[in-house]
Amino acid sequence: MNTDAVAPERDPGLQPERTRLAWRRTTLAFTVAAVLAARQVAGGDLSAAGFVAVACSALVWLGFLRVAHRRVLALGSGPRPPAMSVPAALAAVACTVALAGFAVAMVV
Structure with a gap:
């Protein structure tokens, strides 16, 4: 019996694609939350702390976009994503x- 045989390549099926789509849905939900924060500013009834919170929300949104984009790219890198x-x-x-x-x- 040959124990040095190479294991067959794993077929991940559609799992990486489903995960990519989940990251995109999450990014869309995050974007909606950031847009609603910006809309709160457009209403004009926001304190200085609220403005800071909206600005920080925009920065956090950009950070999340970076993380999500890197993950989506990694998932598309091959049959077995890291x-x-x-x-x-x-x-x-x-x-x-x-x-x-x-x-x-922002609410408080």
């Missing part, structure tokens, strides 16, 4: 939590 790095995952979580925090700051 696992998401821990710093990238932490950045995505931090952006999400920060956006929620800034939303609370």
Whole structure:
């Protein structure tokens, strides 16, 4: 029996495509939240802290776009995409939590 045989190439099926689409949906939802924050500023009834929160929301949105774009590109790199790095995952979580925090700051 030959134990040196190479394992067959894994066929991931449509899983990378579904994951790419999930990242794009998440990015769209994040964009909607950032646009609603900008709309809050357009209303004119926002304090100075609210303006700072909106500006920070825009920066967090840009950071999340960067993380998501890198992940979508990595998922399209081949039949077996690499696992998401821990710093990238932490950045995505931090952006999400920060956006929620800034939303609370705008409302209060």
